[in-house]
Amino acid sequence: MEDMNARSPVLTLEPLRGWGLVRAAWSDLQAGLRLLPLAVTLGWLDIKMRYRGSILGPLWLTLSTAVMIGAMGVVYGYLFHMDLKAYLPFLSLSIVLWGYGGTVINDAGTVFTQSTSLFHAMRIPVSLPVTQVIVRNLLILLHNMVVVVVVFAVFHVLPQQIWSLLFSLPLWIVDSFCVILLIGMLGARFRDIAPIVASLMQIFFFVTPVIWKPELITTGRHYLLLDPFYPLLEIVRAPLLGQRVESIVWEAALGHSVLLWLLAAILFCRMRSRIPYWI
Amino acid sequence: MPGIVVDRLCIDFPLYHGQSRSLKRQVGKTLARFAPSAPSAHLMHDLRERTIVSVLREISFTLNSGERLGLIGSNGAGKTTLLRALAGIYEPVAGRVRLDGTMRTLLDSSLGMNPELTGRENIRLKGRYEGLSRQQIERIEQDVQDFAELGPYMDMPMKVYSAGMSVRLAFGLATASSPQILLMDEWFLAGDGVFMNKAKVRLEELVQQAEILVLSTHQPKIMRQWCTRVIWLENGHIRMDGTPDEVLDVYLDEAG
Numbered sequence: 362m363e364d365m366n367a368r369s370p371v372l373t374l375e376p377l378r379g380w381g382l383v384r385a386a387w388s389d390l391q392a393g394l395r396l397l398p399l400a401v402t403l404g405w406l407d408i409k410m411r412y413r414g415s416i417l418g419p420l421w422l423t424l425s426t427a428v429m430i431g432a433m434g435v436v437y438g439y440l441f442h443m444d445l446k447a448y449l450p451f452l453s454l455s456i457v458l459w460g461y462g463g464t465v466i467n468d469a470g471t472v473f474t475q476s477t478s479l480f481h482a483m484r485i486p487v488s489l490p491v492t493q494v495i496v497r498n499l500l501i502l503l504h505n506m507v508v509v510v511v512v513f514a515v516f517h518v519l520p521q522q523i524w525s526l527l528f529s530l531p532l533w534i535v536d537s538f539c540v541i542l543l544i545g546m547l548g549a550r551f552r553d554i555a556p557i558v559a560s561l562m563q564i565f566f567f568v569t570p571v572i573w574k575p576e577l578i579t580t581g582r583h584y585l586l587l588d589p590f591y592p593l594l595e596i597v598r599a600p601l602l603g604q605r606v607e608s609i610v611w612e613a614a615l616g617h618s619v620l621l622w623l624l625a626a627i628l629f630c631r632m633r634s635r636i637p638y639w640i
Numbered sequence: 641m642p643g644i645v646v647d648r649l650c651i652d653f654p655l656y657h658g659q660s661r662s663l664k665r666q667v668g669k670t671l672a673r674f675a676p677s678a679p680s681a682h683l684m685h686d687l688r689e690r691t692i693v694s695v696l697r698e699i700s701f702t703l704n705s706g707e708r709l710g711l712i713g714s715n716g717a718g719k720t721t722l723l724r725a726l727a728g729i730y731e732p733v734a735g736r737v738r739l740d741g742t743m744r745t746l747l748d749s750s751l752g753m754n755p756e757l758t759g760r761e762n763i764r765l766k767g768r769y770e771g772l773s774r775q776q777i778e779r780i781e782q783d784v785q786d787f788a789e790l791g792p793y794m795d796m797p798m799k800v801y802s803a804g805m806s807v808r809l810a811f812g813l814a815t816a817s818s819p820q821i822l823l824m825d826e827w828f829l830a831g832d833g834v835f836m837n838k839a840k841v842r843l844e845e846l847v848q849q850a851e852i853l854v855l856s857t858h859q860p861k862i863m864r865q866w867c868t869r870v871i872w873l874e875n876g877h878i879r880m881d882g883t884p885d886e887v888l889d890v891y892l893d894e895a896g
Contacts, residue, residue, distance in 0.1 A: 370739075370740060370741050370742055370820070371738070371739070371740050372728055372737075372738070372739040372743070373736070373737070373738045373739075374725075374728055374731050374732055374736065374737040374738070375731075375732055375735065375736040375737070376731070376732055376733060376734060395771060396768075396769070396771070398768065399765070399768040399769060402765070402768065403765075406754075406757070410756050413756070478748050480729065481724065481729060481747065481748045482745065482747055482748035483727065483729070483745050483747070483769070484727055484728035484729055484745075485769065634731040637724075637729050637730055637731075638653060638654065638730060639654075
């Protein structure tokens with residue numbers, strides 16, 4: 362294998378300190394990035410496996426989301442006395458976007474513990490299973506977006522400032538990567554993390570304006586920005602619904618993100634080599 | 641030139657998980673007090689009061705091109721851990737490991753393969769893990785198919801394979817692309833007699849290209865046939881290091 366020889370056949374392993382840790386973490390990220398096509402294959406396989414043998418296959422993703430949003434739209438629209446024309450587009454988009462974020466975080470707790478046999482079989486970049494989770498959930502998101510597009514078409518919702526997605530979506534990807542890495546490492550070390558995170562996400566689902574509109578809070582709405590999920594959700598959701606995003610929301614989203622990146626980076630540099638010991 | 645240098649390698653395992661951490665800690669403390677140098681894996685405490693198991697301690701050896709090393713020792717002596725440390729799975733807690741050359745591993749019996757996928761799909765995936773090109777993967781696919789003689793099973797999910805079939809596929813795959821260093825744990829000996837002969841022929845072809853083999857096994861016969869050097873591990877130390885005949889005679893004497 363000529364190309365493998367050319368790459369870097371020398372592997373030196375020793376306990377690292379200081380910049381050595383950062384360099385090792387960086388080269389892990391690079392190796393993970395090189396394996397991106399593999400991560401795409403694996404993520405797609407995950408979905409195909411889940412529906413192997415079913416007649417509709419991954420179409421079930423779209424269908425079950427459609428059923429849920431339809432049911433919730435009718436029930437909540439009736440209970441909250443909301444105009445369905447204004448409420449259903451909001452709800453469908455919120456649910457689908459939250460579905461992505463929530464599943465990413467729930468999957469994160471077990472991302473490394475689930476690939477134990479892979480980790481014990483060969484040396485693989487830690488970032489590979491992380492990108493696999495992102496790819497899998499992005500594919501699910503795409504399936505679910507079909508429902509949103511239909512709802513938007515039915516109620517004539519026109520997105521605005523589509524260009525902002527050029528910034529918000531990459532931000533989402535980077536944040537997903539960091540949050541999976543962070544929670545994944547904690548989950549590999551402390552097995553209680555996964556259930557704790559799952560319960561917290563339940564709370565955040567109700568605390569964050571996902572199924573209710575942020576306008577419902579009249580006093581102290583800025584406190585909502587302390588919830589990291591709200592600004593990150595809003596920067597994608599509002600333009601798609603044709604609403605303006607206040608600059609403070611973007612600032613909050615970036616602030617929370619930077620904090621997350623720092624935490625993930627520090628922990629990743631320090632703990633990367635320990636993950637195979639933990640799982 | 642391919643080579644392996646292991647310099648004062650230490651591997652410690654933290655014991656975090658268990659039904660009762662406090663109980664485990666208590667047991668570890670008691671054990672450490674009564675028998676400081678007791679059985680195979682030593683329970684002890686590090687500075688932060690975690691229970692850790694010291695699996696490998698101060699292991700040093702050098703392997704040059706053409707050497708076929710056998711690892712022998714009782715269960716829990718640290719053979720698998722040493723193989724994983726050589727593979728770069730467990731990075732050293734102290735000491736240093738240096739590998740020159742392309743490396744392939746046959747460590748985990750499932751090989752990280754997905755039982756839901758067919759043998760062929762698994763080979764393709766594995767090839768992509770290694771970052772191989774499509775042509776290279778096709779070549780390997782053909783090579784493995786010829787070697788493993790799976791016939792129609794090649795396109796069936798691996799969950800219907802017998803243990804021997806999985807081993808044949810895995811062994812063929814790991815040896816298909818002539819790695820310079822091959823690390824192998826003992827599980828692959830599950831193949832039948834005919835397979836063992838074929839495996840031997842194939843391995844010898846590899847070794848003739850001046851490659852390095854590290855093999856862990858309980859079977860002295862195989863070790864005498866395949867290896868040029870044997871290291872006897874005991875409680876994470878090297879008990880003895882020499883030619884297969886030298887080491888195995890003493891080892892079998894003591895065991896028998």
